[in-house]
Amino acid sequence: MKKAGTSTKVIEELTNQEYRYGFVTDVDTDSVPPGLNEDVIRLISAKKNEPPFLLEWRLRAYRHWLTLREPKWAHVHYPPIDYQSIVYYSAPKAKKDGPRSLDEVDPEMLATFEKLGISLNEQKRLSGVAVDAVFDSVSVATTFKEKLGEIGVIFCSFSDAVVNHPELIEKYLGSVVPYTDNFFASLNSAVFTDGSFCFIPKGVRCPMELSTYFRINAANTGQFERTLIVAEAGSYVSYLEGCTAPMRDENQLHAAVVELITHDNAQIKYSTVQNWYPGDAQGRGGIFNFVTKRGKCLGVNSKISWSQVETGSAITWKYPSCILLGDNSIGEFYSVALTNNYQQADTGTKMIHIGKNTTSTIISKGISAGHGQNTYRGLVKMGKGAKNSRNYSQCDSLLLGDKCGAHTFPYVEVGNSSSRLEHEASTSKIGEDQLFYCRQRGLSQEDAVSMIVNGFCKEVFRQLPMEFAVEAQKLLGVSLEGSVG
Amino acid sequence: MTGSKKKPILEVRGLRARVGGKEILRGLDLTIQAGEVHAIMGPNGSGKSTLANVLAGHEGYEVTGGQVMYRGKDLLSVSTEERAREGIFLAFQYPVEIPGISTAYFLRASLNSILKHRGEEEIDPIDFLTLVKKKAKLVQMDQSLLNRPVNEGFSGGEKKRNEILQMMVLEPRLAILDETDSGLDIDALKIVASGVNAMRDPERAMIVVTHYQRLLTYIVPDRVHVLSHGRIVKSGGKELALELEEKGYAWTEIDSPAPAAPTSPDVPAS
Ligand SMILES: Nc1ncnc2c1ncn2[C@@H]1O[C@H](COP(=O)(O)OP(=O)(O)O)[C@@H](O)[C@H]1O
Numbered sequence: 001m002k003k004a005g006t007s008t009k010v011i012e013e014l015t016n017q018e019y020r021y022g023f024v025t026d027v028d029t030d031s032v033p034p035g036l037n038e039d040v041i042r043l044i045s046a047k048k049n050e051p052p053f054l055l056e057w058r059l060r061a062y063r064h065w066l067t068l069r070e071p072k073w074a075h076v077h078y079p080p081i082d083y084q085s086i087v088y089y090s091a092p093k094a095k096k097d098g099p100r101s102l103d104e105v106d107p108e109m110l111a112t113f114e115k116l117g118i119s120l121n122e123q124k125r126l127s128g129v130a131v132d133a134v135f136d137s138v139s140v141a142t143t144f145k146e147k148l149g150e151i152g153v154i155f156c157s158f159s160d161a162v163v164n165h166p167e168l169i170e171k172y173l174g175s176v177v178p179y180t181d182n183f184f185a186s187l188n189s190a191v192f193t194d195g196s197f198c199f200i201p202k203g204v205r206c207p208m209e210l211s212t213y214f215r216i217n218a219a220n221t222g223q224f225e226r227t228l229i230v231a232e233a234g235s236y237v238s239y240l241e242g243c244t245a246p247m248r249d250e251n252q253l254h255a256a257v258v259e260l261i262t263h264d265n266a267q268i269k270y271s272t273v274q275n276w277y278p279g280d281a282q283g284r285g286g287i288f289n290f291v292t293k294r295g296k297c298l299g300v301n302s303k304i305s306w307s308q309v310e311t312g313s314a315i316t317w318k319y320p321s322c323i324l325l326g327d328n329s330i331g332e333f334y335s336v337a338l339t340n341n342y343q344q345a346d347t348g349t350k351m352i353h354i355g356k357n358t359t360s361t362i363i364s365k366g367i368s369a370g371h372g373q374n375t376y377r378g379l380v381k382m383g384k385g386a387k388n389s390r391n392y393s394q395c396d397s398l399l400l401g402d403k404c405g406a407h408t409f410p411y412v413e414v415g416n417s418s419s420r421l422e423h424e425a426s427t428s429k430i431g432e433d434q435l436f437y438c439r440q441r442g443l444s445q446e447d448a449v450s451m452i453v454n455g456f457c458k459e460v461f462r463q464l465p466m467e468f469a470v471e472a473q474k475l476l477g478v479s480l481e482g483s484v485g
Numbered sequence: 486m487t488g489s490k491k492k493p494i495l496e497v498r499g500l501r502a503r504v505g506g507k508e509i510l511r512g513l514d515l516t517i518q519a520g521e522v523h524a525i526m527g528p529n530g531s532g533k534s535t536l537a538n539v540l541a542g543h544e545g546y547e548v549t550g551g552q553v554m555y556r557g558k559d560l561l562s563v564s565t566e567e568r569a570r571e572g573i574f575l576a577f578q579y580p581v582e583i584p585g586i587s588t589a590y591f592l593r594a595s596l597n598s599i600l601k602h603r604g605e606e607e608i609d610p611i612d613f614l615t616l617v618k619k620k621a622k623l624v625q626m627d628q629s630l631l632n633r634p635v636n637e638g639f640s641g642g643e644k645k646r647n648e649i650l651q652m653m654v655l656e657p658r659l660a661i662l663d664e665t666d667s668g669l670d671i672d673a674l675k676i677v678a679s680g681v682n683a684m685r686d687p688e689r690a691m692i693v694v695t696h697y698q699r700l701l702t703y704i705v706p707d708r709v710h711v712l713s714h715g716r717i718v719k720s721g722g723k724e725l726a727l728e729l730e731e732k733g734y735a736w737t738e739i740d741s742p743a744p745a746a747p748t749s750p751d752v753p754a755s
């Protein structure tokens with residue numbers, strides 16, 4: 001007969017997760033030698049046929065980065081990163097000048113994405129989701145480009161956008177996250193290689209979900225992608241982002257920047273399922289996910305909504321934020337962050353209220369298992385002119401087992417007396433009582449944990465597009481999967 | 486034993502169990518035949534919930550001695566969920582909340598795990614809804630509760646009704662009701678009792694744990710047992726409940742026979 005306290009042990013066993021995307025694709029690559037200096041940046045820029053303004057911008061970013069130190073305020077611990085040992089550009093070797101159409105994409109690439117559940121075959125895709133597939137430093141294919149082009153929607157790799165729409169890039173690049181923003185954003189600005197660009201013209205409701213799937217493959221390579229989404233007045237787009245990487249004992253750096261801009265009455269819904277390799281059960285390997293994501297509600301009545309499910313990465317450092325400039329604009333942040341084994345997450349949001357009658361909602365659900373450390377860090381700032389602005393924040397933590405931790409750092413700055421803020425927070429443990437209740441009703445321990453965790457995340461999952469919600473639920477199940485005692 | 490003789494659903498012999506380092510059950514015997522309803526009464530802290538939890542397989546309780554046979558097979562080596570799937574149901578004294586999971590979804594998952602175990606086909610959501618709505622009507626449970634998270638924000642009475650509803654949907658072979666009557670007003674009590682009575686079946690046995698006689702005027706038991714200091718100290722027919730009500734539990738303590746196994750110092754040997 002088992003004794004009290006065994007549920008802790010069972011949870012330990014349960015949280016031994018298995019990573020299903022840990023394979024490596026064997027491809028010839030075109031890469032630059034490890035290390036970072038101005039020549040490497042010039043080389044990256046030249047490889048991409050960039051206009052001079054962009055090279056100049058990169059160099060300014062690099063020179064600024066040299067003056068910065070890596071931030072240490074996050075509640076995460078990791079060995080020092082040697083920025084000179086990282087490879088800053090690695091691309092699968094192109095046959096000619098890179099694929100011009102889907103038919104020309106290397107079958108090995110297609111197979112890799114197929115294996116990850118991402119079909120790049122337009123005919124095979126079930127529903128209305130267009131995909132930009134990014135492999136290490138470059139985009140290998142973008143589907144439905146032509147179809148979207150018919151209604152004026154631009155959806156392409158960042159590199160293509162630089163060549164084909166330089167005026168839009170020049171106008172918007174760095175307008176939300178300047179290259180001086182922070183250490184990792186500066187680094188990204190200097191060396192970013194690819195990512196996605198979306199432009200939704202005035203009044204267009206984008207008829208399909210746009211998505212980018214990021215895959216890190218090469219060893220010792222950093223992935224520095226850049227995504228820019230611009231929604232012109234009265235437009236709407238729902239954008240999805242997914243990511244995976246092979247299992248390796250060494251840590252790999254992923255430092256992305258995402259910028260969103262909404263004009264009057266426009267809306268961007270940005271959803272992420274982040275499943276980078278989290279490292280093994282002993283905490284070896286895994287991705288360092290140091291990301292700057294920010295949206296600017298430039299126009300009146302505009303809305304930016306971030307939803308994220310963060311289950312991967314050894315370390316996550318990420319605060320998708322909203323600058324609410326336009327009057328009556330709305331910012332939302334819905335987050336589930338799961339840390340298991342030795343994973344660490346320091347994530348949250350900043351809601352900067354500048355315009356009048358702006359509102360923001362923050363729902364954060366942190367789940368810690370194993371030795372995982374989960375931190376919510378958030379700032380709500382109500383500017384002087386943000387009359388009648390409102391914020392509602394709710395931060396809940398769920399602990400599985402007794403070796404993990406949950407931390408909450410909510411910061412508030414209020415510059416006017418008509419603003420209203422509400423904050424709720426809770427920390428709970430999956431109770432023996434809850435598990436016993438479920439099991440007494442015939443559910444296995446595994447199903448019981450999964451059910452309780454899914455219930456805990458309900459408010460966030462509700463925000464995800466259907467297809468993604470199902471994937472997210474499965475992912476949480478897998479992340480908590482293991483042998484049940 | 487002859488073949489015609491009824492096989493008991495539950496046979497408990499000399500059961501001993503500890504929780505939090507303290508021995509609570511100290512040699513408990515109990516035999517229940519199919520078709521019977523047994524009441525277990527006893528003062529607070531006498532070990533009623535401990536017995537219920539041990540039978541349901543709560544891992545926080547350590548069984549230190551004795552034997553439990555369920556339908557002729559050893560029960561103690563079977564996991565909690567297997568016991569549930571084999572037809573043991575516990576209506577909790579303190580039902581647990583599960584935020585974010587609707588009552589209907591939870592109960593369907595539960596029913597399906599049992600059906601699957603029996604090798605039967607799972608019930609689809611539409612058939613399930615028809616079934617659960619029918620049963621909810623019987624316990625006069627507001628249907629809107631079915632869409633709300635399990636027990637979250639339910640009143641005490643709603644939680645107890647939800648337990649009975651689950652029992653009616655899952656149709657267990659052995660139902661253990663742990664103080665399902667406590668905290669209910671008389672109307673709710675009658676509804677719960679009629680639900681239980683509707684579940685009486687020659688193939689099913691029920692253990693009704695209570696410390697008031699009140700419930701037993703509506704659920705008339707075949708046998709009444711008095712639990713004291715971790716043992717059954719008195720058993721009788723339904724009249725025993727009335728006698729207890731009249732004389733109080735102190736009366737059973739005096740009659741309490743000496744424990745068969747080594748005694749703890751706090752129980753005086755007579
Ligand atoms: N988890 C526990 N840790 C320590 N003591 C417990 C625990 N659970 C129950 N007990 C004790 O066991 C005794 C019997 O409890 P219980 O079975 O709940 O009694 P009843 O249901 O008859 O009121 C009580 O003295 C109670 O305090």
Ligand SMILES: [Mg+2]
Nearest residue numbers: 533534578664
């Ligand atoms: Mg009790």
